[in-house]
Amino acid sequence: GAGVSQSPRYKVAKRGQDVALRCDPISGHVSLFWYQQALGQGPEFLTYFQNEAQLDKSGLPSDRFFAERPEGSVSTLKIQRTQQEDSAVYLCASRGGQEETQYFGPGTRLLVL
Amino acid sequence: AQSVAQPEDQVNVAEGNPLTVKCTYSVSGNPYLFWYVQYPNRGLQFLLKYITGDNLVKGSYGFEAEFNKSQTSFHLKKPSALVSDSALYFCAVRDRKDTGRRALTFGSGTRLQVQP
Incomplete structure:
Protein backbone atom coordinates (compact mmCIF):
# COMPACT_ATOMS: atom_id res chain seq x y z
CA GLY A 1 0.00 0.00 0.00
CA ALA A 2 2.74 2.47 -0.85
CA GLY A 3 0.92 4.58 -3.41
CA VAL A 4 -2.12 6.83 -3.69
CA SER A 5 -5.32 4.90 -4.26
CA GLN A 6 -8.63 6.10 -5.62
CA SER A 7 -12.07 4.56 -5.83
CA PRO A 8 -14.07 3.87 -7.79
CA ARG A 9 -11.86 3.63 -10.86
CA TYR A 10 -14.84 4.14 -13.15
CA LYS A 11 -18.18 5.76 -12.48
CA VAL A 12 -21.13 6.19 -14.81
CA ALA A 13 -23.78 8.61 -13.59
CA LYS A 14 -27.01 9.87 -15.04
CA ARG A 15 -27.26 13.61 -15.38
CA GLY A 16 -28.52 15.05 -12.12
CA GLN A 17 -27.14 12.32 -9.89
CA ASP A 18 -24.75 12.99 -7.04
CA VAL A 19 -21.38 11.20 -7.00
CA ALA A 20 -18.63 10.77 -4.41
CA LEU A 21 -15.03 10.01 -5.31
CA ARG A 22 -12.57 8.77 -2.73
CA CYS A 23 -8.84 9.29 -2.36
CA ASP A 24 -6.47 7.49 0.01
CA PRO A 25 -3.16 9.37 0.04
CA ILE A 26 0.24 7.97 0.85
CA SER A 27 0.40 7.39 4.59
CA GLY A 28 1.77 10.40 6.44
CA HIS A 29 1.44 12.82 3.53
CA VAL A 30 0.23 16.15 4.80
CA SER A 31 -0.80 17.72 1.51
CA LEU A 32 -3.54 16.44 -0.77
CA PHE A 33 -4.62 17.80 -4.12
CA TRP A 34 -7.51 17.13 -6.50
CA TYR A 35 -7.16 17.74 -10.23
CA GLN A 36 -9.57 17.36 -13.13
CA GLN A 37 -8.30 16.03 -16.44
CA ALA A 38 -10.57 16.48 -19.44
CA LEU A 39 -10.06 14.30 -22.48
CA GLY A 40 -6.94 15.31 -24.36
CA GLN A 41 -5.92 17.90 -21.79
CA GLY A 42 -3.49 18.24 -18.95
CA PRO A 43 -4.71 18.04 -15.35
CA GLU A 44 -6.19 21.20 -13.90
CA PHE A 45 -6.15 22.10 -10.22
CA LEU A 46 -9.37 21.85 -8.25
CA THR A 47 -8.54 22.06 -4.56
CA TYR A 48 -5.77 21.62 -1.94
CA PHE A 49 -5.73 20.37 1.65
CA GLN A 50 -3.06 20.61 4.28
CA ASN A 51 -4.04 18.02 6.86
CA GLU A 52 -7.79 18.57 7.34
CA ALA A 53 -7.74 22.23 6.33
CA GLN A 54 -8.88 23.10 2.83
CA LEU A 55 -6.47 25.91 2.05
CA ASP A 56 -7.43 26.54 -1.55
CA LYS A 57 -10.60 25.69 -3.42
CA SER A 58 -10.24 28.26 -6.14
CA GLY A 59 -10.20 25.65 -8.91
CA LEU A 60 -13.59 24.12 -8.13
CA PRO A 61 -15.69 24.93 -11.20
CA SER A 62 -19.00 25.48 -9.43
CA ASP A 63 -20.72 25.22 -6.08
CA ARG A 64 -21.84 21.73 -7.12
CA PHE A 65 -18.30 20.57 -6.33
CA PHE A 66 -17.36 19.96 -2.72
CA ALA A 67 -14.32 18.31 -1.14
CA GLU A 68 -13.51 17.27 2.38
CA ARG A 69 -10.75 15.62 4.37
CA PRO A 70 -12.17 15.49 7.89
CA GLU A 71 -9.42 13.54 9.63
CA GLY A 72 -6.51 14.70 7.55
CA SER A 73 -6.06 11.46 5.62
CA VAL A 74 -8.78 10.14 3.29
CA SER A 75 -10.46 12.75 1.10
CA THR A 76 -13.76 12.72 -0.75
CA LEU A 77 -14.68 14.83 -3.75
CA LYS A 78 -18.42 15.16 -4.13
CA ILE A 79 -20.22 16.41 -7.21
CA GLN A 80 -23.87 17.24 -6.86
CA ARG A 81 -26.40 17.24 -9.69
CA THR A 82 -23.83 16.03 -12.21
CA GLN A 83 -23.77 17.56 -15.68
CA ALA B 1 0.33 33.52 -13.08
CA GLN B 2 2.22 30.41 -14.10
CA SER B 3 1.88 28.54 -17.37
CA VAL B 4 3.45 25.73 -19.37
CA ALA B 5 3.61 25.21 -23.11
CA GLN B 6 4.25 21.90 -24.82
CA PRO B 7 4.38 22.91 -28.47
CA GLU B 8 4.19 19.41 -29.96
CA ASP B 9 1.04 17.34 -29.67
CA GLN B 10 2.95 14.28 -30.86
CA VAL B 11 6.56 13.26 -31.28
CA ASN B 12 7.50 10.26 -33.42
CA VAL B 13 10.89 8.61 -33.09
CA ALA B 14 12.42 5.29 -34.14
CA GLU B 15 13.51 2.86 -31.47
CA GLY B 16 17.14 3.37 -30.57
CA ASN B 17 17.17 7.01 -31.66
CA PRO B 18 17.41 9.91 -29.22
CA LEU B 19 14.20 11.65 -28.25
CA THR B 20 13.34 15.16 -27.11
CA VAL B 21 10.01 16.38 -25.78
CA LYS B 22 9.85 20.15 -25.51
CA CYS B 23 8.56 22.29 -22.64
CA THR B 24 8.67 26.00 -21.96
CA TYR B 25 7.30 27.72 -18.88
CA SER B 26 6.34 31.10 -17.52
CA VAL B 27 6.45 32.12 -13.85
CA SER B 28 6.91 35.42 -12.10
CA GLY B 29 9.63 34.07 -9.83
CA ASN B 30 11.83 31.00 -10.09
CA PRO B 31 10.34 27.63 -10.99
CA TYR B 32 10.03 24.17 -9.67
CA LEU B 33 9.74 21.99 -12.80
CA PHE B 34 8.49 18.44 -13.24
CA TRP B 35 7.95 15.77 -15.87
CA TYR B 36 5.29 13.12 -15.51
CA VAL B 37 4.34 10.24 -17.80
CA GLN B 38 0.85 8.81 -18.25
CA TYR B 39 0.10 5.38 -19.66
CA PRO B 40 -3.45 4.49 -20.83
CA ASN B 41 -5.95 4.32 -18.00
CA ARG B 42 -3.27 5.10 -15.47
CA GLY B 43 -2.49 8.10 -13.31
CA LEU B 44 0.53 10.31 -13.67
CA GLN B 45 3.86 8.72 -12.88
CA PHE B 46 6.66 11.01 -11.68
CA LEU B 47 9.80 10.99 -13.87
CA LEU B 48 12.02 13.80 -12.65
CA LYS B 49 12.14 17.30 -11.21
CA TYR B 50 14.27 20.42 -11.10
CA ILE B 51 14.35 22.15 -7.74
CA THR B 52 17.74 23.78 -7.56
CA GLY B 53 21.39 23.11 -8.35
CA ASP B 54 22.65 21.31 -11.43
CA ASN B 55 20.73 22.28 -14.55
CA LEU B 56 20.87 18.72 -15.91
CA VAL B 57 18.49 16.49 -14.01
CA LYS B 58 18.47 12.73 -14.31
CA GLY B 59 15.36 10.72 -13.61
CA SER B 60 13.70 7.36 -13.95
CA TYR B 61 14.06 4.96 -16.91
CA GLY B 62 17.04 6.79 -18.43
CA PHE B 63 15.25 10.10 -18.90
CA GLU B 64 16.89 13.44 -18.25
CA ALA B 65 15.96 17.09 -18.61
CA GLU B 66 17.90 20.31 -18.84
CA PHE B 67 16.78 23.47 -17.11
CA ASN B 68 17.57 26.54 -19.20
CA LYS B 69 16.67 29.72 -17.38
CA SER B 70 17.44 32.11 -20.23
CA GLN B 71 15.19 30.20 -22.61
CA THR B 72 12.67 29.30 -19.88
CA SER B 73 12.78 25.72 -21.07
CA PHE B 74 12.89 22.27 -19.50
CA HIS B 75 13.09 19.79 -22.38
CA LEU B 76 12.87 16.07 -21.66
CA LYS B 77 15.46 13.85 -23.33
CA LYS B 78 16.55 10.26 -23.62
CA PRO B 79 19.60 9.05 -25.56
CA SER B 80 17.98 5.88 -26.91
CA ALA B 81 14.21 5.46 -27.15
CA LEU B 82 12.37 2.23 -26.39
CA VAL B 83 9.01 1.14 -27.76
CA SER B 84 7.85 0.94 -24.13
CA ASP B 85 8.49 4.69 -23.77
CA SER B 86 5.42 5.33 -25.92
CA ALA B 87 3.04 7.27 -23.68
CA LEU B 88 1.70 10.73 -22.89
CA TYR B 89 4.18 13.11 -21.28
CA PHE B 90 3.31 16.15 -19.19
CA CYS B 91 5.50 19.01 -18.10
CA ALA B 92 4.45 20.92 -14.96
CA VAL B 93 5.58 24.02 -13.09
CA ARG B 94 5.14 25.65 -9.72
CA ASP B 95 6.34 29.15 -8.91
CA ARG B 96 8.65 29.23 -5.87
CA LYS B 97 6.93 32.47 -4.85
CA ASP B 98 3.66 30.58 -4.43
CA THR B 99 3.68 29.67 -0.77
CA GLY B 100 -0.06 29.34 -0.65
CA ARG B 101 -1.69 27.37 -3.40
CA ARG B 102 1.18 24.97 -4.08
CA ALA B 103 -0.65 23.46 -7.04
CA LEU B 104 1.10 22.39 -10.21
CA THR B 105 0.23 23.89 -13.57
CA PHE B 106 0.45 21.35 -16.37
CA GLY B 107 1.03 21.59 -20.08
CA SER B 108 -1.41 20.02 -22.52
CA GLY B 109 0.75 16.94 -22.97
CA THR B 110 2.85 15.44 -25.75
CA ARG B 111 2.20 11.97 -27.07
CA LEU B 112 5.42 10.10 -27.72
CA GLN B 113 5.26 7.32 -30.28
CA VAL B 114 8.32 5.11 -30.61
CA GLN B 115 8.31 2.93 -33.70
CA PRO B 116 10.06 -0.46 -33.66
Whole structure:
Protein backbone atom coordinates (compact mmCIF):
# COMPACT_ATOMS: atom_id res chain seq x y z
CA GLY A 1 0.00 0.00 0.00
CA ALA A 2 2.74 2.47 -0.85
CA GLY A 3 0.92 4.58 -3.41
CA VAL A 4 -2.12 6.83 -3.69
CA SER A 5 -5.32 4.90 -4.26
CA GLN A 6 -8.63 6.10 -5.62
CA SER A 7 -12.07 4.56 -5.83
CA PRO A 8 -14.07 3.87 -7.79
CA ARG A 9 -11.86 3.63 -10.86
CA TYR A 10 -14.84 4.14 -13.15
CA LYS A 11 -18.18 5.76 -12.48
CA VAL A 12 -21.13 6.19 -14.81
CA ALA A 13 -23.78 8.61 -13.59
CA LYS A 14 -27.01 9.87 -15.04
CA ARG A 15 -27.26 13.61 -15.38
CA GLY A 16 -28.52 15.05 -12.12
CA GLN A 17 -27.14 12.32 -9.89
CA ASP A 18 -24.75 12.99 -7.04
CA VAL A 19 -21.38 11.20 -7.00
CA ALA A 20 -18.63 10.77 -4.41
CA LEU A 21 -15.03 10.01 -5.31
CA ARG A 22 -12.57 8.77 -2.73
CA CYS A 23 -8.84 9.29 -2.36
CA ASP A 24 -6.47 7.49 0.01
CA PRO A 25 -3.16 9.37 0.04
CA ILE A 26 0.24 7.97 0.85
CA SER A 27 0.40 7.39 4.59
CA GLY A 28 1.77 10.40 6.44
CA HIS A 29 1.44 12.82 3.53
CA VAL A 30 0.23 16.15 4.80
CA SER A 31 -0.80 17.72 1.51
CA LEU A 32 -3.54 16.44 -0.77
CA PHE A 33 -4.62 17.80 -4.12
CA TRP A 34 -7.51 17.13 -6.50
CA TYR A 35 -7.16 17.74 -10.23
CA GLN A 36 -9.57 17.36 -13.13
CA GLN A 37 -8.30 16.03 -16.44
CA ALA A 38 -10.57 16.48 -19.44
CA LEU A 39 -10.06 14.30 -22.48
CA GLY A 40 -6.94 15.31 -24.36
CA GLN A 41 -5.92 17.90 -21.79
CA GLY A 42 -3.49 18.24 -18.95
CA PRO A 43 -4.71 18.04 -15.35
CA GLU A 44 -6.19 21.20 -13.90
CA PHE A 45 -6.15 22.10 -10.22
CA LEU A 46 -9.37 21.85 -8.25
CA THR A 47 -8.54 22.06 -4.56
CA TYR A 48 -5.77 21.62 -1.94
CA PHE A 49 -5.73 20.37 1.65
CA GLN A 50 -3.06 20.61 4.28
CA ASN A 51 -4.04 18.02 6.86
CA GLU A 52 -7.79 18.57 7.34
CA ALA A 53 -7.74 22.23 6.33
CA GLN A 54 -8.88 23.10 2.83
CA LEU A 55 -6.47 25.91 2.05
CA ASP A 56 -7.43 26.54 -1.55
CA LYS A 57 -10.60 25.69 -3.42
CA SER A 58 -10.24 28.26 -6.14
CA GLY A 59 -10.20 25.65 -8.91
CA LEU A 60 -13.59 24.12 -8.13
CA PRO A 61 -15.69 24.93 -11.20
CA SER A 62 -19.00 25.48 -9.43
CA ASP A 63 -20.72 25.22 -6.08
CA ARG A 64 -21.84 21.73 -7.12
CA PHE A 65 -18.30 20.57 -6.33
CA PHE A 66 -17.36 19.96 -2.72
CA ALA A 67 -14.32 18.31 -1.14
CA GLU A 68 -13.51 17.27 2.38
CA ARG A 69 -10.75 15.62 4.37
CA PRO A 70 -12.17 15.49 7.89
CA GLU A 71 -9.42 13.54 9.63
CA GLY A 72 -6.51 14.70 7.55
CA SER A 73 -6.06 11.46 5.62
CA VAL A 74 -8.78 10.14 3.29
CA SER A 75 -10.46 12.75 1.10
CA THR A 76 -13.76 12.72 -0.75
CA LEU A 77 -14.68 14.83 -3.75
CA LYS A 78 -18.42 15.16 -4.13
CA ILE A 79 -20.22 16.41 -7.21
CA GLN A 80 -23.87 17.24 -6.86
CA ARG A 81 -26.40 17.24 -9.69
CA THR A 82 -23.83 16.03 -12.21
CA GLN A 83 -23.77 17.56 -15.68
CA GLN A 84 -22.32 16.16 -18.89
CA GLU A 85 -19.47 18.68 -18.75
CA ASP A 86 -18.36 17.06 -15.49
CA SER A 87 -17.23 14.00 -17.46
CA ALA A 88 -13.48 13.76 -16.92
CA VAL A 89 -10.80 11.89 -15.03
CA TYR A 90 -10.44 13.08 -11.46
CA LEU A 91 -6.93 12.71 -10.13
CA CYS A 92 -5.82 12.84 -6.54
CA ALA A 93 -2.22 13.57 -5.52
CA SER A 94 -0.42 13.70 -2.20
CA ARG A 95 2.85 15.22 -1.10
CA GLY A 96 5.04 14.82 1.93
CA GLY A 97 5.81 17.77 4.17
CA GLN A 98 9.37 18.44 3.07
CA GLU A 99 9.31 17.74 -0.61
CA GLU A 100 7.84 19.22 -3.74
CA THR A 101 6.94 16.08 -5.66
CA GLN A 102 3.26 15.23 -5.90
CA TYR A 103 2.41 11.54 -6.26
CA PHE A 104 -0.71 10.75 -8.19
CA GLY A 105 -3.31 8.06 -7.89
CA PRO A 106 -4.73 6.16 -10.88
CA GLY A 107 -7.71 8.48 -11.15
CA THR A 108 -11.47 8.04 -11.32
CA ARG A 109 -12.97 8.23 -14.77
CA LEU A 110 -16.41 9.82 -14.50
CA LEU A 111 -18.87 9.60 -17.36
CA VAL A 112 -22.10 11.54 -17.05
CA LEU A 113 -24.82 10.46 -19.46
CA ALA B 1 0.33 33.52 -13.08
CA GLN B 2 2.22 30.41 -14.10
CA SER B 3 1.88 28.54 -17.37
CA VAL B 4 3.45 25.73 -19.37
CA ALA B 5 3.61 25.21 -23.11
CA GLN B 6 4.25 21.90 -24.82
CA PRO B 7 4.38 22.91 -28.47
CA GLU B 8 4.19 19.41 -29.96
CA ASP B 9 1.04 17.34 -29.67
CA GLN B 10 2.95 14.28 -30.86
CA VAL B 11 6.56 13.26 -31.28
CA ASN B 12 7.50 10.26 -33.42
CA VAL B 13 10.89 8.61 -33.09
CA ALA B 14 12.42 5.29 -34.14
CA GLU B 15 13.51 2.86 -31.47
CA GLY B 16 17.14 3.37 -30.57
CA ASN B 17 17.17 7.01 -31.66
CA PRO B 18 17.41 9.91 -29.22
CA LEU B 19 14.20 11.65 -28.25
CA THR B 20 13.34 15.16 -27.11
CA VAL B 21 10.01 16.38 -25.78
CA LYS B 22 9.85 20.15 -25.51
CA CYS B 23 8.56 22.29 -22.64
CA THR B 24 8.67 26.00 -21.96
CA TYR B 25 7.30 27.72 -18.88
CA SER B 26 6.34 31.10 -17.52
CA VAL B 27 6.45 32.12 -13.85
CA SER B 28 6.91 35.42 -12.10
CA GLY B 29 9.63 34.07 -9.83
CA ASN B 30 11.83 31.00 -10.09
CA PRO B 31 10.34 27.63 -10.99
CA TYR B 32 10.03 24.17 -9.67
CA LEU B 33 9.74 21.99 -12.80
CA PHE B 34 8.49 18.44 -13.24
CA TRP B 35 7.95 15.77 -15.87
CA TYR B 36 5.29 13.12 -15.51
CA VAL B 37 4.34 10.24 -17.80
CA GLN B 38 0.85 8.81 -18.25
CA TYR B 39 0.10 5.38 -19.66
CA PRO B 40 -3.45 4.49 -20.83
CA ASN B 41 -5.95 4.32 -18.00
CA ARG B 42 -3.27 5.10 -15.47
CA GLY B 43 -2.49 8.10 -13.31
CA LEU B 44 0.53 10.31 -13.67
CA GLN B 45 3.86 8.72 -12.88
CA PHE B 46 6.66 11.01 -11.68
CA LEU B 47 9.80 10.99 -13.87
CA LEU B 48 12.02 13.80 -12.65
CA LYS B 49 12.14 17.30 -11.21
CA TYR B 50 14.27 20.42 -11.10
CA ILE B 51 14.35 22.15 -7.74
CA THR B 52 17.74 23.78 -7.56
CA GLY B 53 21.39 23.11 -8.35
CA ASP B 54 22.65 21.31 -11.43
CA ASN B 55 20.73 22.28 -14.55
CA LEU B 56 20.87 18.72 -15.91
CA VAL B 57 18.49 16.49 -14.01
CA LYS B 58 18.47 12.73 -14.31
CA GLY B 59 15.36 10.72 -13.61
CA SER B 60 13.70 7.36 -13.95
CA TYR B 61 14.06 4.96 -16.91
CA GLY B 62 17.04 6.79 -18.43
CA PHE B 63 15.25 10.10 -18.90
CA GLU B 64 16.89 13.44 -18.25
CA ALA B 65 15.96 17.09 -18.61
CA GLU B 66 17.90 20.31 -18.84
CA PHE B 67 16.78 23.47 -17.11
CA ASN B 68 17.57 26.54 -19.20
CA LYS B 69 16.67 29.72 -17.38
CA SER B 70 17.44 32.11 -20.23
CA GLN B 71 15.19 30.20 -22.61
CA THR B 72 12.67 29.30 -19.88
CA SER B 73 12.78 25.72 -21.07
CA PHE B 74 12.89 22.27 -19.50
CA HIS B 75 13.09 19.79 -22.38
CA LEU B 76 12.87 16.07 -21.66
CA LYS B 77 15.46 13.85 -23.33
CA LYS B 78 16.55 10.26 -23.62
CA PRO B 79 19.60 9.05 -25.56
CA SER B 80 17.98 5.88 -26.91
CA ALA B 81 14.21 5.46 -27.15
CA LEU B 82 12.37 2.23 -26.39
CA VAL B 83 9.01 1.14 -27.76
CA SER B 84 7.85 0.94 -24.13
CA ASP B 85 8.49 4.69 -23.77
CA SER B 86 5.42 5.33 -25.92
CA ALA B 87 3.04 7.27 -23.68
CA LEU B 88 1.70 10.73 -22.89
CA TYR B 89 4.18 13.11 -21.28
CA PHE B 90 3.31 16.15 -19.19
CA CYS B 91 5.50 19.01 -18.10
CA ALA B 92 4.45 20.92 -14.96
CA VAL B 93 5.58 24.02 -13.09
CA ARG B 94 5.14 25.65 -9.72
CA ASP B 95 6.34 29.15 -8.91
CA ARG B 96 8.65 29.23 -5.87
CA LYS B 97 6.93 32.47 -4.85
CA ASP B 98 3.66 30.58 -4.43
CA THR B 99 3.68 29.67 -0.77
CA GLY B 100 -0.06 29.34 -0.65
CA ARG B 101 -1.69 27.37 -3.40
CA ARG B 102 1.18 24.97 -4.08
CA ALA B 103 -0.65 23.46 -7.04
CA LEU B 104 1.10 22.39 -10.21
CA THR B 105 0.23 23.89 -13.57
CA PHE B 106 0.45 21.35 -16.37
CA GLY B 107 1.03 21.59 -20.08
CA SER B 108 -1.41 20.02 -22.52
CA GLY B 109 0.75 16.94 -22.97
CA THR B 110 2.85 15.44 -25.75
CA ARG B 111 2.20 11.97 -27.07
CA LEU B 112 5.42 10.10 -27.72
CA GLN B 113 5.26 7.32 -30.28
CA VAL B 114 8.32 5.11 -30.61
CA GLN B 115 8.31 2.93 -33.70
CA PRO B 116 10.06 -0.46 -33.66
